[in-house]
Amino acid sequence: MFIKPPQPASTREVVYSTLRDKILSLELPPGTGLSEKEISLQFNVSRTPVRESFVRLAQEGLLDIYPQRGTFVSLIDTTLVEEARFMREQLERAVIKLACDSFPEQQLAQLESNLAEQKASIEQHDYKGMFELDERFHRTIFDGCGKSNTWTVIQQMNVHLNRSRMLRLAADYNWSHIYTQHEQMAVAIRNHDAQGADRLMQEHLSLSIADQSLLQEKFPAYFTTSGQP
Helix, strand or coil: CCCCCCCCCCHHHHHHHHHHHHHHCCCCCCCCEECHHHHHHHHCCCHHHHHHHHHHHHHCCCEEEECCCEEEECCEEHHHHHHHHHHHHHHHHHHHHHHHHCCCHHHHHHHHHHHHHHHHHHHHCCHHHHHHHHHHHHHHHHHHCCCHHHHHHHHCCCHHHHHHHHHHHHHCCCCHHHHHHHHHHHHHHHCCCHHHHHHHHHHHHHHHHHHHHHHHHHCHHHEECCCCC
């Protein structure tokens, strides 16, 4: 049986994914101006894949395109941050209670392995690595409960919340409380403690409410609120 070899990613996909990663990791901070010409030179491509990538990123809420004015990395919308946090809190509390009822040993081992990696990221002050491990920890709970599609839906609303979370990690390397809560969640799942797990998840996701006020004070130029200029 002939197996078609994997095809290389298209130029458009490379430009899109690279820019998206840079925006989400704050390598391109909110408000940064982007030029089609400069990006095309940077990637050594024509302007067409750059323009298509800009449109796609704008549709996701990561770029603002203003005719005659230019293209800019969108500001972090506090209204959308709170809406995404609210949705995530409701779904994650429901899922972790399911996990306490029944959770595969394989996924539990993955959570514990993830915690060891989180420790290493904390020691290295690797905020990008810590963010990815945080995401993977929560996704593993969804996967273990057979709710992978629910996780995918959450991600569609998370772009502003995730940039806010990344900024929080980059601005303050005191992540021990995040690790401790994750560790306690894994213990609660192993011990079938649904009530304790629900409380932990609620507290964990409520941290971003307090973080928002601090971040807006420290980085006021990075934020906006829906309905305001």
